[in-house]
Amino acid sequence: MSAQAEPKQPPSSPVETGTAMTDLTKPVVAADGAGAPSAQPHGANRVEPKVTTTDVKVFYGSSEALHGIQTEIPANQVTALIGPSGCGKSTFLRCLNRMNDTIEGARVTGKILMDGEDIYDKSLDVVLLRARVGMVFQKPNPFPKSIFENIAYGPRIHGLAKSKGELADIVERSLKRAGLWDEVKDRLKEPGTGLSGGQQQRLCIARAIAVSPEVILMDEPCSALDPIATARIEELIDELRRNYTIVIVTHSMQQAARVSQKTCFFHLGDLVEEGDTDQIFTNPRDKRTQDYITGRFG
Numbered sequence: 001m002s003a004q005a006e007p008k009q010p011p012s013s014p015v016e017t018g019t020a021m022t023d024l025t026k027p028v029v030a031a032d033g034a035g036a037p038s039a040q041p042h043g044a045n046r047v048e049p050k051v052t053t054t055d056v057k058v059f060y061g062s063s064e065a066l067h068g069i070q071t072e073i074p075a076n077q078v079t080a081l082i083g084p085s086g087c088g089k090s091t092f093l094r095c096l097n098r099m100n101d102t103i104e105g106a107r108v109t110g111k112i113l114m115d116g117e118d119i120y121d122k123s124l125d126v127v128l129l130r131a132r133v134g135m136v137f138q139k140p141n142p143f144p145k146s147i148f149e150n151i152a153y154g155p156r157i158h159g160l161a162k163s164k165g166e167l168a169d170i171v172e173r174s175l176k177r178a179g180l181w182d183e184v185k186d187r188l189k190e191p192g193t194g195l196s197g198g199q200q201q202r203l204c205i206a207r208a209i210a211v212s213p214e215v216i217l218m219d220e221p222c223s224a225l226d227p228i229a230t231a232r233i234e235e236l237i238d239e240l241r242r243n244y245t246i247v248i249v250t251h252s253m254q255q256a257a258r259v260s261q262k263t264c265f266f267h268l269g270d271l272v273e274e275g276d277t278d279q280i281f282t283n284p285r286d287k288r289t290q291d292y293i294t295g296r297f298g
């Protein structure tokens with residue numbers, strides 16, 4: 001489990017939105033260096049992987065959607081999964097917390113290790129795995145309950161709080177980490193569904209954080225949000241990576257460039273190219289990556 005540290009202050013430089021294509025090479029870097037590209041999968045300063053995948057294939061019935069994915073997800077970094085629609089980004093993301101198990105006819109082969117532990121091992125508790133590897137979806141999906149209950153539910157069912165006071169502390173800490181506390185502290189009993197779209201998405205992030213995950217998976221978390229709410233979530237992602245390993249699926253290359261340190265480009269079920277976000281956007285090695293990031297297809 002990740003250590004519970006004090007919530008961090010937002011980075012000093014605001015995250016821009018709507019960055020032009022030419023700015024893709026300039027991810028936002030905060031004054032303290034947060035946001036600076038640092039993943040060096042092939043370099044001397046290679047970051048320790050949190051998750052390692054070997055020859056991962058996913059079948060829906062007889063159709064093979066992923067063709068043997070081999071990669072490493074670096075700890076305490078943001079890894080962006082990009083690529084044209086239907087290339088397998090969400091399918092791969094769902095492999096990392098075994099959400100594909102819930103899809104009828106889906107079958108996963110290969111190996112996925114988290115901190116060296118096989119997450120597909122038969123003895124592994126999948127409910128616990130999904131607490132360790134939290135997920136935030138495209139459309140904010142708060143429970144039809146109060147703001148407090150949205151956050152308290154997970155810690156309660158996982159037995160993480162010994163008393164009401166401890167539960168209230170977890171709720172407060174999670175909302176603070178998700179940058180939502182100040183906006184909701186006086187209305188914790190009101191329904192979560194009454195918040196704005198951006199606030200609901202931060203509530204969902206707080207809900208994921210509340211069970212002390214190690215990894216947070218985000219499947220296009222900003223696609224239903226306006227540019228201001230998107231900027232707030234991007235800022236939050238940059239803060240969260242100090243404590244969590246984050247994997248994000250995004251259709252926005254500007255967003256991938258702004259928030260991630262490592263980028264994986266998928267095409268037709270293959271992981272075509274991966275590397276430092278900076279390298280992928282400035283000096284892609286594969287022509288398909290180049291064509292995609294320059295908008296020639298996708």
Ligand SMILES: Nc1ncnc2c1ncn2[C@@H]1O[C@H](COP(=O)(O)OP(=O)(O)OP(=O)(O)O)[C@@H](O)[C@H]1O
Nearest residue numbers: 060065083084085086087088089090091092103249
């Ligand atoms: N539940 C499912 N049943 C059958 N086929 C599926 C299912 N989910 C995904 N697929 C197929 O698997 C392939 C990869 O889909 P996936 O949703 O992972 O792609 P994606 O890159 O996330 O796409 P998008 O960017 O449009 O969300 C596609 O051909 C898709 O049609």
